[in-house]
Amino acid sequence: MSVEVVAAYSQETLEAIAAEYKAAYESVVHTVQHLQAAANKLALYEPLPVAEQWVRTWGETVNKKTAAKMLGVSISQVNRLIANGDLVTTTSEDGRSRVIVRAAAEYVAMASRRIKPAPKVPMTRKGNPIRFIP
Structure with missing residues (x-):
């Protein structure tokens, strides 16, 4: 066997390992996202x-x-x-x-x-908001 064939075989092996790692990583990310969504849904039923x-x-x-x-x-x-x-x-x-x-x-x-309503802005008698000047 020549050195070039061994180098090509090693490169192919590394690419296969990298592809498997990427697929496993995406699977873990997908699973974690589903677990987080399930945890959020369970929080609604507290x-x-x-x-x-x-x-x-x-x-x-x-x-x-x-x-x-x-x-x-x-x-x-x-x-x-x-x-x-x-x-x-x-x-x-x-x-x-x-x-x-x-x-x-x-x-x-x-x-x-429930979301609490925003505080009411004080108004003048004419209905204009009162502006506070520092």
Whole structure:
């Protein structure tokens, strides 16, 4: 065998190894991207453990007074949330309205993720914004 044949064979081998390495690297990158996407999707379902904890603490359904205590708001605010459809209620055997705890936990989780509105700009009586000059 001549030296040129050995050199050509080694170059082909190196190119094959490089191609295999590139394919393996792209496969790993693809897998990591899918794992990151799956982790992001799981982060959206974070309130479920909180809802389970609330159910274990408070029970499946609670009355409005307990719901207000649980959410840290007034009873009238609970009534407003029920009227808006933010909280889900069911009727008990005695015909009274009861708040579903899982729905309340999901509402709290979604409310904490909402984008808060920008602060209002102070306006003059004519409706022009007040400019603060330093």
